[in-house]
Structures are given as C-alpha cells and as structure tokens.
Amino acid sequence: MMKHKRNAILSLASLLLLFAYLYYLNFHHAQHGMLISILEKSAILALVAVSMNLLNGFTGLFSLGQAGFMSIGAYVTAILLIPVKSLDGVYYVNGINPALRSFKVAIATAPSWVQSIYPFIALLLGALLASALAALVGIAVLRLKSDYLAIATLGMSEIVRAIFSSPQLDGITNGSYGLNKIPTFPKMFGSLVPSMVTPFIITALCIAFMVLLIKSSYGRAFKAIREDEIAAEAMGINLFKHKEMSFVVSSFFSALSGGMLAMYMRSIEAKTFSISLTYDILLIIVIGGIGSVTGSILSAFLVTASKEWWLRFFDQPLVIGGWHVPLFRTGFRMVIFSLLLMVVVLVYRRGLMGSREFSWDRCIARVRSLFHHQDKRQERGGAQ
C-alpha cells in the first residue's frame, strides 16, 4: 500500500514537472523552436503508436491501416479548419465546393464560444468518421488471419488515399494538390493552455483512456485473444465483438493523431499518408516493444528526436582533420535507422521494454543496485 502511494505520488510529480517544463518552453519559444517542434511531433506520433500497439500488441491483430485512418482525421480537420479568407488561395486550381464554402462562412460568423470549440469538434468529427469506417471495414476484414488482415488493412489504407486524391473530390480535398494554410493547434480553456501545450494534453488524455481500457476486463479479453483465439472463444469471449472494439478504438485515436499531425504540419497531401507512414509507426512500436504502452511512448520520443535532430549529422558531409569521411551524405541517416530496426528485429526482439511497462519499483531498485555496486567497489578498494 505504501509503495502504491509512493508510486502514484512519483508519477503525479513527474507529470507536473513535465507540464511545468512545457510551460517554460512556451514562454521561451524563440530559443527552443527546434526542441518544441520535435516534442510536438513526438507526442502526436506517440498517440498513434499507442493506438497501433493496442491493436497489434495487445489484441494480436496485425493491422497496417494506420496511415489510412490518420489521413481521414487529417483531411477532415484540414477541410473544416482552413480559414475562409485563405480558401481561394488553397483551392486555386479547381475552386471549392460551394456548399462547403457556405458552411465555412456560417461557422466563421458564429458566436465566439462556438469558434473556440470548433477545432476540437473538427478533430472529433474526423476521428468519428474514421471509426465509422473502421467499424464497417472491420465487419469484413476482422475474420481474416494475421497476414491476410495485414494486407487487407494496408489495401484499405491505399483505397482511402486514392479516394482523397481522386479528381472527383477536387472541390473538397483539392485532389492531388493537397491542402495548406491549416491553422495550428487551438488554445484550450480560454488561454489557460497555450496552443503549444494542447497536443500534449490531448495525447495524455487519449493514452490514459487506452491504458484504462487495457486494464479493464475488455483489455484482459484482448490479451486472451492475442494469446490464443480458440482458447479465448472457449472461455466465452465474443471474438468479433472484442476485435471490432479494439479496431474501432484504435482507428479513432489514429485519426485524432492524424488531425493533430495536420495542425502540426500546416499542409498535407495524400502522399503524406502513404504506406511508409505506417511503416514508420511500426518501427516506433517495434523499437519500443510490442505490447508495452510506455515503451511506445518512450520510443516515439527517442525515434523522432534521433531522426529529426540527433542523427542529422549522418546526412551532412563529415570532415575530420582534412580527411573527408566517406558514407556521410543525404540518406545515410535512414540507412542507419533501418539497420537499427533490423538489429532490433533479429537480435533484441523484445525492443526497449518488451511487453513490460515502466514501473517505479524497478526503477528505484535499479538505482539502488547501482549505489550498492559502488559501495562494494569502494570496500574492495579500501581493502587493497
């Protein structure tokens, strides 16, 4: 009981510290632009990684449709949020659908409280649309076995992408030209939460929801299905109902993350959401450990930071003492990254965390053993 309380306090304290740090960053925006942008992207990817992990790691359904659901969230958010005054600039080739324009004009003249919650409604609408599609597709594809499910969901994501970039939808999605001038993250609660902190709050809330789901009896059913479908069915678990639930919830949060990605990138096109985006997210959960929420979160931050920042030097030519080091040029970073992924897949199959979660108990035990080690070494040193 003591330990329980201590762990809760430690978690709460570190969360508070994290948010305090985010507020600090917000007030020193100018010096930390790079860091802020990387943290934001990591948080967005952490959300989609956890949602993919819910499906692949906890329910054992190998789905590769994340990019498709993200594109739905991103497109709905973008279409609803592009300000009226930029519309002509964005849809400069084919013009905008008149019904959509009049709807947007109506929103722009609505009272201010509507406008302050409107971005969140847009995000939510995208997510709901994606989960509706997931529910429909799920009825069809969820009875497929592992690899067939993977290729069917991958195909679905490609179909969604083809629909968004089709010339028939030019007036809404701007076809292959993509959308831009998407406003950034909205503020929350008046200006209590600045726009920079919003994605972190949304991500934290969504991940908390998924953790609760995993800990509930539904989550235990998911894990049972992962371990052995036939045994789970024999224990009275309704396979279809639980798979469908996991699929719909996962798509909901993927789309939410896609919507935030649109706000983060400010401009999107159908190509952004190609198969390689799904592979990038898969890379994050494999490195973090399939079946570990904290692993996915940690890995989202580590992978994004090293990709966008720490390992950038691999892409620059490197000269040491007049000697031009070969290999270092554009693209080398991604080669290193894929090699790293292969090493994790082949050698460290458990990833960073395996299927374990971060726990204060283990953390403290490790720190203690570190000190004990030093004590012993000192003793030995004294004896000599």
Added chain:
Amino acid sequence: MSSTTILQHCLTGISLGGAYALIAIGYTLVYGILRLINFAHGDIFMMAGYFMIFAMASLPWPLSIVITLVVTTLMGVGIEKIAYRPLRSSPRMSIMISAIGVSYLLQNLATYLFTAIPRGYPEIPFLKRIFHLGELSASFVTLLTPILTIVLVILLMILVNTTKTGMAMRAVSKDFETAKLMGININAIISVTFAIGSFLAAVGSILYFTDRMSVTPFSGTLPGLKCFVAAVFGGIGNIGGAVIGGFFIGMVETLLVALGYSTFSDAFTFLLLIVMLLVKPTGLFGEKTQEKV
C-alpha cells in the same frame, strides 16, 4: 472507343500482366512454404532495376542481363539467410515485421545509393523495336513478355512436378515438420524457393522497366503489393493461379487507366483483394485448408 484502341490496350495489359505474373510467382512460392508475405519481394524487383542500370553503364546488354539475374538471385537468397532464417521458430508476426524491415532497408539503401530522383532505364535495342500487326503497333518487349512468361511458367511447372527438388518443395509446403522428418533439407529447399522467386522477379523487372523507362527507390512497393494480390486472387501457393491473377490484374489496371480512372487503378486492386478474401478466401484455385486446434 474503337476496336483497334481496345485491342491496343489489351496488348499493353497482357504485357503488364506478364510481368506481374512473374513477380506473383515469387510471392506464391514463398507463401506456400513459409506462410510469409515477403514484403521485400517488390523491393528486390526494384533493386534488380538498378542493377540493370549500372551493369548497362559499362557492359553490353547480354552480359548485363546475366549479371542482373545472378546478382538479384543471390540477393534474394542472402536476404532469406540473414533476415528470415533466424526467426524460423518465432511467431509469424515477428517474421512479417522482419520482412517489412528488409523492405524499409532496401528502399532507404536505394535512396542513399542512387538518390530518389528517377533514373532512366537503359534501352535494349532489340527489345524496343516497333512491330506493326495490321493497325496495331507494339514494341518487341510487349510481345515478348507474355510469351516469355508462359515459357518460364511451363519450365517451372516441370521443375516442381517432375524433379526431386520439386517434389521436396511440394512436400515442404504441405507439411513442414513431416518433410523434415523424411530427411528433406528444409533450409536448402527454402533457399531454392527464394532463388527461383528472385530470378523470376529479375526477369519481370527487365520486362517491366523496359516499358516504364525509369526506376525510383519506391517503384517496387506498389507493383509488389499488386502482385501479392494477384497471388491471393489465384489461390496462394498455386503457380498457375498466380499467373492468371497477374494477367487479370494487369489487364484490368490498363483498362481502368484507358478509361480515365487512373487514380483508382491501384485502389481497384485492393478492393479486389478485400472482396476476394470475403467471398472465396482460398482464391480461384487454392486448396481448402482445415484449421486445427
């Protein structure tokens, strides 16, 4: 549309279908034995395109073709040895992730080595010669592709159905464990399977890219996935089914492009996959398998 145009499109479709059929065989053989979607197969096909470009830069075309075929075959076998063999006893999900990892690696490696800018595919003079059949006109490669495909498939069928290696391949795909107990060298058979698959992908790549003119690091992804769909459509594990699936998808895709629905030509393939998996999951000619507890 006049009948000449339709026939012209059909000719293009058959040619594309032939290349697809050759790639689809690689998927179907590997899936038949390892129960693995070899996501890297499309990228092996793409790499074969680059090998040809670099071989042609300094060598005459007959030698370049031989080098491309040999190097691609070795690469396919090497990938299996390094990335799939250590995971033989792991869950299917990890070996699939490994396949995706290899695909990711090959794409990034190609981007690094050859940059993402499309590279022109070398022209092999005799393949590009234009023939006229009445009102139709076609380059030699368009006519050669379906013929070569069918010849190769017949050779492969003979190999699988009459030789000892072929018998071992059929045994391994039927029952992995029992085949092992009967003294079949599983690893050697799997290597042979990957060699055949990669060899056919290399042939397919020469035929495909001669018509398409350029290669990028990502030009293997979509053809690869489509050919997997072709393999599923024909019944996975079935060589004849894969060939028919390849021709069918090539034809329909060409017709959709001709009718002006080019954005939907990729989507159609996947729609076909989903419908097929729902209506007849074993494909056109697939054998029914019983699920055991």
